[in-house]
Amino acid sequence: MVDPYDLPDRLPMWPLHLVQERLSADFHGDFTTWLNAVRSLPTGLAKDCSFSDTVSVTFDCNRHTQGAIEEALQQLHPWRKGPFCIGTTTINTEWRSDWKWQRLKETLGDLTNQRVLDIGCGNGYFGWRALESGAEEVIGIDPTILFCMQHQAMQRFIQDPRNWVLPLKVEELPTSVQFELCLSMGVLYHRRDPLHHVRQLYELTAAGGRCVLETLTVTAQQSLFPRDRYARMRNVWCVPSTEQVVAWMTTAGFYDVAVIDISTTTIEEQRSTEWMRFESLSQSLDPTDSSRTAEGYPAPIRVICLGHKRG
Numbered sequence: 001m002v003d004p005y006d007l008p009d010r011l012p013m014w015p016l017h018l019v020q021e022r023l024s025a026d027f028h029g030d031f032t033t034w035l036n037a038v039r040s041l042p043t044g045l046a047k048d049c050s051f052s053d054t055v056s057v058t059f060d061c062n063r064h065t066q067g068a069i070e071e072a073l074q075q076l077h078p079w080r081k082g083p084f085c086i087g088t089t090t091i092n093t094e095w096r097s098d099w100k101w102q103r104l105k106e107t108l109g110d111l112t113n114q115r116v117l118d119i120g121c122g123n124g125y126f127g128w129r130a131l132e133s134g135a136e137e138v139i140g141i142d143p144t145i146l147f148c149m150q151h152q153a154m155q156r157f158i159q160d161p162r163n164w165v166l167p168l169k170v171e172e173l174p175t176s177v178q179f180e181l182c183l184s185m186g187v188l189y190h191r192r193d194p195l196h197h198v199r200q201l202y203e204l205t206a207a208g209g210r211c212v213l214e215t216l217t218v219t220a221q222q223s224l225f226p227r228d229r230y231a232r233m234r235n236v237w238c239v240p241s242t243e244q245v246v247a248w249m250t251t252a253g254f255y256d257v258a259v260i261d262i263s264t265t266t267i268e269e270q271r272s273t274e275w276m277r278f279e280s281l282s283q284s285l286d287p288t289d290s291s292r293t294a295e296g297y298p299a300p301i302r303v304i305c306l307g308h309k310r311g
């Protein structure tokens with residue numbers, strides 16, 4: 001078992017005391033339920049692990065054990081990022097995160113000898129994918145405790161100390177440690193000061209390293225500042241134009257900033273499933289015009305940009 005309290009000593013100056021504080025019943029009322037679900041999962045069962053599109057663990061067990069595993073994993077609902085397959089249980093997550101990775105994978109190439117920081121990593125799905133591409137280690141941070149517990153659930157089976165998910169916020173990170181690859185995907189539009197976020201990404205990227213910035217975007221020249229909600233999401237402060245994202249990255253100091261991909265999010269990529277039973281994208285769009293959100297804004301489009309830091 002990769003113990004959440006066995007914190008990496010290779011993150012000097014990081015506020016690791018917060019990890020212990022937050023992974024506790026004092027911090028979140030559901031923590032004990034989640035911890036019990038994680039602890040009920042068997043360890044040492046895995047015969048093989050694969051970090052491909054569906055992150056999978058294979059093992060032999062009887063139907064009773066498999067049923068108990070599935071029940072415990074369902075207690076960690078909602079599962080947003082994936083997919084995963086644990087034994088014969090497929091966790092059909094809200095997002096086809098493998099589609100996002102496919103848009104990125106070729107550009108990222110071989111990650112051998114690279115340390116990766118994944119900001120807003122959710123349950124750590126992309127961390128497994130980065131390991132598949134050869135990364136040395138992935139430090140993921142995400143303040144949502146449930147997602148940290150989902151990662152712990154995966155680690156019951158996978159037991160790989162190269163992929164971490166710590167309950168920290170990006171604004172809490174010092175710049176004492178820098179990473180060859182920084183990922184910030186789906187976070188920028190939640191930040192009140194997006195340029196500050198991009199400058200922080202620059203500080204967290206090692207000299208000669210790279211940074212992936214993925215965000216909602218608008219194709220119009222003017223960035224969008226939603227009055228209230230955007231696609232029923234709270235805390236979306238700015239949906240920048242693609243030119244604005246590139247300009248922020250360049251201003252922050254990145255060079256050769258490239259737009260790798262622009263994709264409209266479809267209701268096949270983000271949808272309700274038996275593992276995410278709440279409403280999803282289709283309920284966030286105008287029922288009479290799927291090119292608009294429920295609030296009348298342009299429907300979600302996402303851009304992936306890549307920037308380099310000079311060596």
Ligand SMILES: C[S@@+](CC[C@H](N)C(=O)[O-])C[C@H]1O[C@@H](n2cnc3c(N)ncnc32)[C@H](O)[C@@H]1O
Pocket residue numbers: 081095097119120121122141142143144147168169170171184185186187190
């Ligand atoms: C839209 S999801 C994106 C998840 C994943 N990176 C992806 O691209 O699919 C945004 C994630 O950022 C996390 N988040 C929100 N505020 C954050 C912050 N201040 N620092 C780090 N992560 C944050 C949320 O908990 C959530 O898991």
